[in-house]
Amino acid sequence: MSATGAPDDELLARVFLTRVVEPGDEAGGRWVREFGAREVVRRLRDGGRPLPGVSARRWTGLRARAEQAEPHRDLAAAREAGVRFVCPGDGEWPGQLDDLGDARPLGLWVRGRPSLRMWALRSVAVVGARACTEYGAHMAATIAAGLAEQGWVVVSGGAYGVDGAAHRGALGAGGATVAVLACGVDRPYPQGHTELITRIADQGLVVGELPPGDHPTPSRFVLRNRVIAALTRGTVVVEAAHRSGSLATARAARRLGRHTMGVPGPATSGLSAGVHELLRTDAVLVTDAADVVELVGAMGELAPERRGPVLPRDLLGPATREVLAALPARRAAPATEIARSAQTSADDAVARLYELRALGYVERHGDGWKLTRQATTSLRGGRGPC
Amino acid sequence: MSATGAPDDELLARVFLTRVVEPGDEAGGRWVREFGAREVVRRLRDGGRPLPGVSARRWTGLRARAEQAEPHRDLAAAREAGVRFVCPGDGEWPGQLDDLGDARPLGLWVRGRPSLRMWALRSVAVVGARACTEYGAHMAATIAAGLAEQGWVVVSGGAYGVDGAAHRGALGAGGATVAVLACGVDRPYPQGHTELITRIADQGLVVGELPPGDHPTPSRFVLRNRVIAALTRGTVVVEAAHRSGSLATARAARRLGRHTMGVPGPATSGLSAGVHELLRTDAVLVTDAADVVELVGAMGELAPERRGPVLPRDLLGPATREVLAALPARRAAPATEIARSAQTSADDAVARLYELRALGYVERHGDGWKLTRQATTSLRGGRGPC
Numbered sequence: 175m176s177a178t179g180a181p182d183d184e185l186l187a188r189v190f191l192t193r194v195v196e197p198g199d200e201a202g203g204r205w206v207r208e209f210g211a212r213e214v215v216r217r218l219r220d221g222g223r224p225l226p227g228v229s230a231r232r233w234t235g236l237r238a239r240a241e242q243a244e245p246h247r248d249l250a251a252a253r254e255a256g257v258r259f260v261c262p263g264d265g266e267w268p269g270q271l272d273d274l275g276d277a278r279p280l281g282l283w284v285r286g287r288p289s290l291r292m293w294a295l296r297s298v299a300v301v302g303a304r305a306c307t308e309y310g311a312h313m314a315a316t317i318a319a320g321l322a323e324q325g326w327v328v329v330s331g332g333a334y335g336v337d338g339a340a341h342r343g344a345l346g347a348g349g350a351t352v353a354v355l356a357c358g359v360d361r362p363y364p365q366g367h368t369e370l371i372t373r374i375a376d377q378g379l380v381v382g383e384l385p386p387g388d389h390p391t392p393s394r395f396v397l398r399n400r401v402i403a404a405l406t407r408g409t410v411v412v413e414a415a416h417r418s419g420s421l422a423t424a425r426a427a428r429r430l431g432r433h434t435m436g437v438p439g440p441a442t443s444g445l446s447a448g449v450h451e452l453l454r455t456d457a458v459l460v461t462d463a464a465d466v467v468e469l470v471g472a473m474g475e476l477a478p479e480r481r482g483p484v485l486p487r488d489l490l491g492p493a494t495r496e497v498l499a500a501l502p503a504r505r506a507a508p509a510t511e512i513a514r515s516a517q518t519s520a521d522d523a524v525a526r527l528y529e530l531r532a533l534g535y536v537e538r539h540g541d542g543w544k545l546t547r548q549a550t551t552s553l554r555g556g557r558g559p560c
Numbered sequence: 561m562s563a564t565g566a567p568d569d570e571l572l573a574r575v576f577l578t579r580v581v582e583p584g585d586e587a588g589g590r591w592v593r594e595f596g597a598r599e600v601v602r603r604l605r606d607g608g609r610p611l612p613g614v615s616a617r618r619w620t621g622l623r624a625r626a627e628q629a630e631p632h633r634d635l636a637a638a639r640e641a642g643v644r645f646v647c648p649g650d651g652e653w654p655g656q657l658d659d660l661g662d663a664r665p666l667g668l669w670v671r672g673r674p675s676l677r678m679w680a681l682r683s684v685a686v687v688g689a690r691a692c693t694e695y696g697a698h699m700a701a702t703i704a705a706g707l708a709e710q711g712w713v714v715v716s717g718g719a720y721g722v723d724g725a726a727h728r729g730a731l732g733a734g735g736a737t738v739a740v741l742a743c744g745v746d747r748p749y750p751q752g753h754t755e756l757i758t759r760i761a762d763q764g765l766v767v768g769e770l771p772p773g774d775h776p777t778p779s780r781f782v783l784r785n786r787v788i789a790a791l792t793r794g795t796v797v798v799e800a801a802h803r804s805g806s807l808a809t810a811r812a813a814r815r816l817g818r819h820t821m822g823v824p825g826p827a828t829s830g831l832s833a834g835v836h837e838l839l840r841t842d843a844v845l846v847t848d849a850a851d852v853v854e855l856v857g858a859m860g861e862l863a864p865e866r867r868g869p870v871l872p873r874d875l876l877g878p879a880t881r882e883v884l885a886a887l888p889a890r891r892a893a894p895a896t897e898i899a900r901s902a903q904t905s906a907d908d909a910v911a912r913l914y915e916l917r918a919l920g921y922v923e924r925h926g927d928g929w930k931l932t933r934q935a936t937t938s939l940r941g942g943r944g945p946c
Contacts, residue, residue: 313827438824438836441699441847450824450847459839461827 186245187211188261188281189385193243194218194236195280197356197383198397201227203276211280215240251386255360256375257285268294273430274404279383282401285359286352286379288525293350293379295532297327298470299402299427301420302336302412303445310336310413310445313437315343317410320463322349325531325538326470329354329406331398332371332380334364336412336420341374348509348541350528354405355382356398357390377521399423407470408433410460414448421448428456433469435460487535493518497526498535503550506542572631573597574647574667575771579629580604580622581666583742583769584783587613589662597666601626637772641746642761643671654680659816660790665769668787671745672765674911679736679765681918683713684856685788685813687806688722688798689831696722696799696831699823701729703796706849708735711917711924712856715740715792717784718757718766720750722798722806727760734895734927736914740791741768742776742784749776763907785809793856794819796846800834807834814842819855821846873921879904883912884921889936892928 188211195202205214205225217225218240224233252259260266261281268291271278284290300318302310318328318340328344330337332353344351353374357363359382362371374380383401384394399419403409403426411434414420428434434457439446453459460466487495500516500523501507513523527543530536535549574597581588591600591611603611604626610619638645646652647667654677657664670676686704688696704714704726714730716723718739730737739760743749745768748757760766769787770780785805789795789812797820800806814820822843825832839845846852873881886902886909887893899909913929916922921935 309826309828437827438832438839438845440695440826441823442695446824447847450845453824453839453845454851459824459836459845461833461836465840 183212184263185259185261185281186249187215189245189248189259190215190219190240190243191280192283192383192385193245193248194239196397197279197394198277198400200276201225202280203278206280207276248385252283252360255285255386257283257359257386260284260290266291268405270294271401271404274400277400279401282381282383283359283385284379284381285375286377286525287522288350288379289529290352290379290381292529292532293327293352294329294405296325296528297329297352297406298466299329299406299409299423300336300340300412301330301399301402301409301423302340302449303414303418303420304333304335304337305445306335306339306413307439307443307445309439309443311339313439314339314412315346317412317437317460317463317466318343318351319347319349321466322347322351323538324463324467325528326350326463326467327352327378327528329402331355331395331402332363332367332374334366338367338370340412341370345373345377348524350378350524352379352381352405354398354402355380355390356384356394357382358384358386358388360386361389363390377524395419396422400426403427403432404430406432408435408466410435410437410466411449411452411457412437413439413443413445414452415444416448416451418448421452424452424457433458435466435469437461490530490533493522494526494529497523498530498549501536501543501545503545506539506544508542512543569598570649571645571647571667572635573601575631575634575645576601576605576626576629577666578669578769578771579631579634580625582783583665583780584663584786586662587611588666589664592666593662634771638669638746641671641772643669643745643772646670646676652677654791656680657787657790660786663786665787668767668769669745669771670765670767671761672763672911673908674736674765675915676738676765676767678915678918679713679738680715680791682711682914683715683738683792684852685715685792685795685809686722686726686798687716687785687788687795687809688726688835689800689804689806690719690721690723691831692721692725692799693825693829693831695825695829697725699825700725700798701732703798703823703846703849703852704729704737705733705735707852708733708737709924710849710853711914712736712849712853713738713764713914713918715788717741717781717788718749718753718760720752724753724756726798727756731759731763734910736764736910738765738767738791740784740788741766742770742780743768744770744772744774746772747775763910781805782808786812789813789818790816792818794821794852796821796823796852797835797838797843798823799825799829799831800838801830802834802837804834807838810838810843819844821852821855823847876916876919879908880912880915883909884916884935887922887929887931889931892925892930894928898929 259281266289314336322344327350329352330340341351359380362368399422403423409424409427411420411424424434436449436453436457496516500512509524510520513520536543537546645667652675700722708730713736715738716726727737745766748754789809795810795813797806797810810820820843822835822839882902886898895910896906899906922929923932
């Protein structure tokens with residue numbers, strides 16, 4: 175958005191392109207990189223020279239799609255559904271998605287209060303089979319809850335089975351979770367997860383590349399996985415048969431230099447066979463949240479809490495500063511107490527606490543939250559109207 | 561033995577020392593290497609200069625033990641129990657034990673028909689928890705049976721739990737198995753496995769470092785594990801709690817440059833926790849016999865079958881040559897048919913077939929045995945009185 179609140183041309187062009195170019199289309203990414211989003215839109219809308227490397231037939235197809243694109247209407251529909259569009263250059267854009275090169279999303283539609291950028295900084299993906307066993311659901315929920323308890327954000331795909339168990343595990347622990355969908359974020363998929371995805375949007379984030387109302391396709395599921403892999407510091411696969419999509423997520427994570435982890439299961443279980451295959455070559459064996467944190471927590475370059483707060487508190491948003499000011503000086507407090515003191519809802523307080531966690535200001539302490547030592551030090555002497 | 565059938569001095573000296581020096585005692589190994597077994601015995605028996613680095617107190621203790629040693633009696637007792645003593649320099653000595661350096665056994669007491677040297681060439685250890693779960697027993701038996709079906713010799717420790725399941729799995733598949741005991745091989749331990757160990761001695765091999773009648777101690781169990789690790793091409797750990805002895809076997813295998821493998825289990829199972837720990841750092845994940853063979857079969861330098869028979873058939877023992885001659889030219893035959901045709905027992909035929917397997921002459925084929933292509937080629941033109 176521009177300073178006046180009106181969407182700027184770059185953002186509008188990118189919204190336009192989410193209707194024309196499929197997620198992960200590297201040709202589209204290359205055009206945007208070479209000519210800029212606005213020029214690509216201009217050529218698609220007004221005709222003129224076709225983009226390089228596009229057949230006449232494909233060019234006709236793209237232009238037909240472009241004719242249907244109505245970015246102002248999409249943005250209005252999104253606003254109505256409480257959805258914003260975040261794109262490269264925006265303060266909320268998670269920079270690690272740039273690792274995807276030309277397959278980087280044109281932008282992400284985001285539903286939920288917290289800052290996607292902040293949350294993604296300390297996030298781990300927990301993914302796996304839709305048709306998981308009870309063991310798989312148990313492990314997903316337990317690991318996700320453990321990660322949440324240690325202040326990590328659990329990212330998954332909102333699907334049945336392992337994904338759902340991971341989201342629920344994080345929510346159940348009063349923690350943070352992000353669902354990355356392969357369809358419009360205003361359009362929960364699968365339908366049976368409407369309530370879960372609504373809860374995630376209330377307490378966390380629901381994000382996706384596709385514009386409002388758009389539907390999932392098999393290839394969109396596959397390409398969605400690269401976003402999960404790139405957004406997070408590592409991917410944990412809980413149960414996966416041979417040739418499962420979760421294995422693709424894990425391998426994408428590995429290619430991107432993220433940690434790839436697998437939860438072992440009985441050697442007799444077909445739903446662990448894919449994970450075991452992965453563990454033989456491409457992944458580290460983990461059995462609980464502590465194992466996961468031991469790996470992903472060591473990635474110092476993305477771990478600001480190890481170097482103390484990186485963002486001066488003056489740069490925090492006003493609502494986040496309120497929550498920071500609401501933390502007691504010397505003890506841990508539950509999120510509900512902090513919310514009361516900051517005069518906001520518990521969901522909002524948790525969202526801000528996770529932001530503050532990513533910035534090294536606060537840490538989880540049992541069921542509550544407390545200021546970190548670095549925060550106490552850096553706040554000392556000027557804590558008044560924080 | 562010397563050509564006259566009387567035990568030679570070297571062998572007698574080593575038998576003597578198995579009564580004096582504990583298994584794996586590196587000081588003992590060093591003395592034997594530096595002075596020769598006979599000189600060490602002479603000093604222990606006749607007094608004279610103590611061995612280097614031995615305290616007066618230890619010297620007294622060793623000499624007291626030496627006073628009790630009666631190697632001729634031990635050899636007679638062994639012969640009575642169908643046990644032979646195999647030591648370095650002997651044709652049956654498995655050369656890979658030399659990798660143990662000064663911790664190399666002084667010799668091994670061996671019960672059973674087959675050649676320990678030949679069987680060890682194509683062997684894999686399958687070890688794990690005594691108090692294993694049904695899952696662990698199932699995996700041990702299945703992997704051992706699969707290895708046996710592919711002509712591999714299954715080595716284990718004869719204990720309850722995983723060890724017993726592995727031995728039984730191999731025997732049940734009509735395959736070859738070796739129990740390495742931490743006590744005299746005439747004295748099955750644990751007592752509840754008397755019948756199993758007797759079956760192993762009938763159909764395979766029971767071996768150990770300790771002289772007839774000697775009993776196991778905790779440290780002897782631990783030191784026995786290095787023999788299992790060194791004897792085999794790789795060690796598979798099926799179930800093991802943290803700090804289990806099987807993990808020590810696996811780590812010994814790794815130090816010796818053998819393959820170290822682990823079978824995953826539920827992350828919730830304490831009896832898989834040790835295996836998972838191993839899999840994180842020191843072992844390759846395997847879920848069935850095919851996984852194991854893929855690893856250990858690749859160790860070309862010990863795999864004569866990949867280069868065709870290495871031993872001219874004239875050098876085979878007469879009984880083994882009989883069995884080789886009994887194999888039909890173009891089809892697979894069951895061991896019972898081969899035994900009939902070679903005029904021997906089925907157990908004996910199986911023992912010889914595994915020897916021939918190690919030498920690349922025969923291979924398992926379903927339930928039967930057939931000549932390998934290399935054998936057919938090398939036998940062609942002179943097959944008559946093979």
